[in-house]
Amino acid sequence: MKIALIGLGNMGLPMAANLLKAGHQVAGYDLLPGNCAKHAANGGRVATSVADAAGDAEVVVTMLPAGRHVESVFTGQGGVFDAVRGRTPLLIDSSTIDVATVRRLAAEAGAAGLDLLDAPVSGGVGGATAGTLTFMVGGTQGGFARAEPVLRAMGKTIIHAGASGAGQAAKACNNMMLAVNMIGVAEGFLLADKLGLDRQKLFDIASTATSQSWAMTSYCPAPGPVPAAPSNRGYAPGFATALMLKDLTLAQGAAEGAGAPTPLGSHAQRIYAAMAEAGESGQDFSVVFRWLAGQTRDEAV
Ligand code: NAD
Secondary structure, rough: OOOEEEOOOOOOHHHHHHHHOOOOOEEEEOOOOHHHHHHHHHOEOOOOOOHHOOOOOEEEEEOOOOOOHHHHHHOOOOOOOOOOOOOOOOEEEOOOOOHHHHHHHHHHHHHHHOOOOOEEOHHHHHHHHHHHHEEEEEEEEHHHHHHHHHOOOOOEEEEEOOOOOHHHHHHHHHHHHHHHHHHHHHHHHHHHHHHHOOOHHHHHHHHHOOOHHHHHOOOOOOOOOOOHHHHHHHOOOOOOOHHHHHHHHHHHHHHHOOOOOOOOHHHHHHHHHHHHHHHHHHHHOOOHHHHHOOOOOHHHO
């Protein structure tokens, strides 16, 4: 198929590479020439603009930083909506953005007879490179059926979460739960340290007991028990604190809009904001363990 991929950053570039490997023709576009050059080196066509990329595409995938970038790429002059007028390619936004923006864009697309799906991902750069991402998809059943074979070239788990916005809703809920969970594990291991309890002993007990979680068994924020975890390589990401803060902020925006009480989600956002302010933005989000260890009890509550 002819696929346009707009946004060839940390995630978009390896996603485009997997589409190429699956035999698709991929026209890539990014504002940064260096990223375009990497796409060319992978065997892709470099488009000269959004319109050039989307002009004859059967599927348009966007992988951009935030809602305002997605909005401008779709609705701006020379944007995707302009470029595909008179045709009905499938539109897939895989960026992590707010539910309201994607619903607005999907409605605008629908009025022009186009299907626009929200399909944010989980799995990070490692998953994007290995082609094992999880896609959580919001949109019509028909759109999902068209998207699935394309997404399959970039991911392993492809789930239709529901109508437009449901993919972004799933992403916001998942990452809010993850952040709360990660802070909880970090607090438990810190308390263990302070009580003189051996970390490995706590891990051996808790990882088979009722507090067992992915944050502990695959990604333990305290150095030691899980050798492959970022905590054992100086908290190099992984999934950066800045991205977790972005997702927690999106979750709080969604919770406010929906009137959902999320006291721990809100507290987690404040903790990640404080960590970012303290210079931890580029570190893996499990650095919350080290950050808490540097706080007094009064500072951190
Ligand atoms: P990134 O900043 O590395 O890449 C985004 C790219 O978009 C950049 O190369 C930028 O130049 C390009 N861009 C911005 N505006 C553009 C425009 N108008 N036209 C063309 N290109 C434009 O970000 P990333 O890490 O690849 O993340 C992309 C999205 O995926 C984000 O929404 C992020 O939250 C989400 N995400 C990231 C991860 C991760 O681990 N990096 C994991 C899951 C989800």
